[in-house]
Amino acid sequence: MLTDIRTFPCPACSQIINDSADICRFCGTPVDREAAIAAADIQDRVNRGCSDASYLRTVAVAMFVFLGLSFIPLIPLVSMGFLITFVVLAILLVRWQVKYRNIPTKDSDYDKAMGQRNLAFSLWIAAIAVGFVIKPLVEMFLWPRL
Ligand SMILES: [Zn+2]
Numbered sequence: 040m041l042t043d044i045r046t047f048p049c050p051a052c053s054q055i056i057n058d059s060a061d062i063c064r065f066c067g068t069p070v071d072r073e074a075a076i077a078a079a080d081i082q083d084r085v086n087r088g089c090s091d092a093s094y095l096r097t098v099a100v101a102m103f104v105f106l107g108l109s110f111i112p113l114i115p116l117v118s119m120g121f122l123i124t125f126v127v128l129a130i131l132l133v134r135w136q137v138k139y140r141n142i143p144t145k146d147s148d149y150d151k152a153m154g155q156r157n158l159a160f161s162l163w164i165a166a167i168a169v170g171f172v173i174k175p176l177v178e179m180f181l182w183p184r185l
Contacts, residue, residue: 047078053145081142085149088139092152092159095135098128099159106170110177121170128163132156 044057051068058075062068102124108117135156142149 045079045083047075047082048144048146050074050078081144082146084139084142085144085146085152088135088142089148089152091131091135091139092155095128095131095159096155098124098131099162102128102166103162106166106174109170110174121166125163125166125170128159132160132163 044059046055046057048054049056049063049065049068049070051063052066054063054065056063056065056070058070058079060070060075062070102121105117105120105124108114109121111117139152
């Protein structure tokens with residue numbers, strides 16, 4: 040890992056530069072080694088936060104596919120699939136919050152990652168209403184007539 044060239048945004052002009060540079064190649068501002076390493080560490084967290092957030096969104100969508108399918112009677116195991124993805128998503132959301140919330144960065148990808156986290160969290164909240172309130176009511180009132 041130590042030999043990897045890492046990147047971070049220039050503190051002066053926000054262009055992406057690498058942490059082995061002595062001066063920013065865009066604006067010529069001298070790069071402080073310590074600050075560069077700290078900034079690159081932050082950028083690593085931002086990058087991991089972004090890829091984990093897109094995974095959160097994928098799990099949230101999968102959860103809703105299972106939930107949608109579970110409205111159709113006689114398809115086995117989809118309710119189980121919903122419950123598993125529901126629990127996994129809750130764990131992943133908490134894990135994301137612990138690891139990646141409040142990263143001091145102006146990176147627009149981090150804003151996108153927070154948007155994906157918000158989407159995943161909204162779907163999770165919606166799944167409580169749909170999966171544990173609406174679906175039991177539908178089963179109670181509609182399925183006996185099918
Ligand atoms: Zn610069």
